[in-house]
Amino acid sequence: MNGINVKRRGTKANLRKHRSVFLPGEDQQDMGAMKRFSTLFTSFRGKANKDRTSKEPDLPAELSPVEEKAKEQRYASGQFFFEYLVVVKPKKTIDGIYEPQIIYQFPKKDGMVRSQRDEEEKTLKALTLFCFPEGVNWAPLTEYPSETFSFVLTDVDGSRKNGYCRRLLPYGKGARLPEAYCIISNVACFGLFSKIFDEVEQRRKISMAMIYPFMQSLREAAFPAPGYTVNIKSFIPERGTEIISLTRPTDSWLEHVDFSTLFRCLSDEAVLKVFAAAVLERRIIFIAEELGTLSQVIHAVAVLLHPFIWQHTLISIVPEILIDVIMAPTPYLLGVQKRFTDHVSDQTELLVVDLSEGRTETFIKCMGDEDTILPHKLKDEIKQALSAKNEKSSLEELNRVVPEAFLPFFIKTVGHFAKYITRNGKDKRGEFQRTNFCKAIESKGTRRFVKKFVQTQMFDLFVQEMEQRPVSQDGTGFFDKKIAEYQKKMREKAKKH
Numbered sequence: 449m450n451g452i453n454v455k456r457r458g459t460k461a462n463l464r465k466h467r468s469v470f471l472p473g474e475d476q477q478d479m480g481a482m483k484r485f486s487t488l489f490t491s492f493r494g495k496a497n498k499d500r501t502s503k504e505p506d507l508p509a510e511l512s513p514v515e516e517k518a519k520e521q522r523y524a525s526g527q528f529f530f531e532y533l534v535v536v537k538p539k540k541t542i543d544g545i546y547e548p549q550i551i552y553q554f555p556k557k558d559g560m561v562r563s564q565r566d567e568e569e570k571t572l573k574a575l576t577l578f579c580f581p582e583g584v585n586w587a588p589l590t591e592y593p594s595e596t597f598s599f600v601l602t603d604v605d606g607s608r609k610n611g612y613c614r615r616l617l618p619y620g621k622g623a624r625l626p627e628a629y630c631i632i633s634n635v636a637c638f639g640l641f642s643k644i645f646d647e648v649e650q651r652r653k654i655s656m657a658m659i660y661p662f663m664q665s666l667r668e669a670a671f672p673a674p675g676y677t678v679n680i681k682s683f684i685p686e687r688g689t690e691i692i693s694l695t696r697p698t699d700s701w702l703e704h705v706d707f708s709t710l711f712r713c714l715s716d717e718a719v720l721k722v723f724a725a726a727v728l729e730r731r732i733i734f735i736a737e738e739l740g741t742l743s744q745v746i747h748a749v750a751v752l753l754h755p756f757i758w759q760h761t762l763i764s765i766v767p768e769i770l771i772d773v774i775m776a777p778t779p780y781l782l783g784v785q786k787r788f789t790d791h792v793s794d795q796t797e798l799l800v801v802d803l804s805e806g807r808t809e810t811f812i813k814c815m816g817d818e819d820t821i822l823p824h825k826l827k828d829e830i831k832q833a834l835s836a837k838n839e840k841s842s843l844e845e846l847n848r849v850v851p852e853a854f855l856p857f858f859i860k861t862v863g864h865f866a867k868y869i870t871r872n873g874k875d876k877r878g879e880f881q882r883t884n885f886c887k888a889i890e891s892k893g894t895r896r897f898v899k900k901f902v903q904t905q906m907f908d909l910f911v912q913e914m915e916q917r918p919v920s921q922d923g924t925g926f927f928d929k930k931i932a933e934y935q936k937k938m939r940e941k942a943k944k945h
Contacts, residue, residue: 527671529644530633531609533663534572535656536579537627538586546587546625548580554660555667571609574601579613579628581739581767581785588623592616594649596642597739598704598747599764610636614645615739619653627652629659635671636704638747639843640694647692651684658684672696674703699847702751707846709741710748713803716834718810722801723752723854724821729760729779729904731798735789735812739765741803742783749781752854755927756906821900823893826857855930861898862907863931864888866922869914878915 533554538546550572560568578599580586594616601609612631618624629648631641644666651658662682672678675698683689697703710719713736725732726749736742743764750758761780766773771791774782784792786804793800793812800813822830833853837846868885869878882902889895901907922928 527635529635529666529669529671530631530663532632533659534575534630534632535627536576536630538580538625548576548586548628550576551627552656554663571601575611575630575632577767577769578611578765579615579630581765582787583768586625588625589617590623592626595738595740596645597743597765598638598641599743600636609634612638612641612645613739614648616649616652637671637696638704638706638744640696640703643694647682654684674698697847702847702851705747705751705847706744706843707748707751707850708841708843709744711837711846711850712839713741713745714801714810716831718801719752719834720822720827720830721811721814721818722749722799724818725799725815726750726753726758726781727904728821728900729758729906730815731776731778731780731795733774733780733782733784733792733795733798733800734803735784735786735792735800736803737786739783739785742785745803746781746783752850753906754851754855755858755925756910759905759909821897822857823861823891823897825891826860826894830854830857856934858927859931859934861889861894862901863927863934865911865914866928866931869911871919874919878917880911880915 534550535552536548537551539549541547594614596614598613599611601611610633612633613628615626615628617626629645631644647662648659651662665680665682669678669680674696677693677695680692680694681689682692714722722732734742734745746762746764750762758781760778761776763773764783766782766784768788771788774784774792774795795813797815798813799811799815799818802810802812830853834849837849841849865885868881868888870881871878886895886899886902889898
């Protein structure tokens with residue numbers, strides 16, 4: 449999901465490379481809200497460089513060769529933590545309803561021409577929709593548990609911005625309105641931004657003014673490479689200056705996911721049913737009350753497909769104003785709040801999954817064949833591998849167990865792809881022999897599944913990338929190495945017998 453940089457061909461389909469969440473930008477008929485929303489977000493390409501500072505944390509004036517190498521590795525990502533922070537809060541309108549509005553933006557975007565201002569207004573309007581997707585259904589509250597969720601805004605040209613949001617009730621007495629702190633960033637790392645929001649929330653208890661020096665220090669720091677740490681200096685009255693350490697996970701493709709929510713909400717059998725529908729790129733809707741539950745489950749489901757990438761619409765939290773997106777005829781992964789369940793109940797040919805506590809049934813709608821999509825033997829192997837986890841498993845344990853359960857499925861079904869990419873010359877583009885690839889599979893059940901899977905867009909794009917990959921890079925990718933490890937293990941097993 450993260451940490452993979454691949455080139456796309458210049459088609460609209462290929463521009464939809466998945467990093468985390470995609471909003472529609474398709475040229476399809478009758479897309480209604482999907483088309484309208486695709487115009488709400490335009491990226492800040494080129495503009496960000498004007499006001500972004502590239503200052504790094506204090507380093508020695510002269511570095512030894514070893515220290516210099518460590519510095520290069522530490523900031524190898526070439527990214528910065530975020531572009532800007534906005535604070536969104538419901539405000540009462542003259543009509544007596546509460547409408548989410550931006551009350552603060554940090555840093556301010558100055559010196560823009562009119563077209564740039566218009567683009568920014570569209571972006572900010574989109575942010576308010578996601579920070580408070582419930583629309584105008586708000587009133588002052590005395591209690592409200594803070595929650596963290598994420599989304600991604602995607603422009604029609606495929607450029608993406610990750611949104612991280614912490615909604616909380618400001619410290620005080622009496623009824624008051626919640627606030628949403630939303631960070632827009634180029635990087636996808638949910639766990640790291642959750643820790644950042646913990647710091648933001650602590651400072652908000654003192655004063656909103658305490659937040660911005662911390663965010664400025666963060667904005668001036670380079671985003672660390674996988675496995676590295678960045679230290680942020682921060683001052684809080686009565687506590688003095690503190691050093692906040694933020695460490696990026698080593699496995700970058702897992703850093704935007706929390707499998708614990710997925711397996712807390714669904715049984716292993718139910719997860720396999722969802723996985724089967726996702727593998728064949730079907731329409732899937734998740735229902736829940738909590739925004740964090742929706743975003744975390746959808747991100748987790750997308751990662752189960754690794755090394756393949758969901759190429760279609762994926763909206764972790766559908767704002768009320770965009771609820772018509774559920775009528776789209778094309779594949780999607782959508783998160784819908786429980787209050788909108790009635791809107792999805794009359795839809796057909798899709799999988800609707802209820803994640804909420806106290807539900808009477810998990811699958812509100814289904815196609816009926818989800819239990820038979822995966823080859824029986826391989827499905828049992830996934831279930832067996834998942835049994836290594838339990839309710840007390842840590843995030844690190846889940847990040848090990850879950851990929852080890854699902855990745856072998858793709859190795860055993862399509863891991864022989866490299867043998868069926870032929871080239872007429874060392875520097876020539878390869879050509880995938882689809883028919884022979886399918887015929888090479890001995891198991892009838894596996895072959896039946898693969899014939900369906902090779903028709904998906906995620907497989908098609910994967911093969912295109914392999915065809916274009918230079919010969920020098922063959923066997924060097926993460927999936928290639930896992931395939932080689934598996935094949936070596938099989939050879940050693942065969943020798944013993």
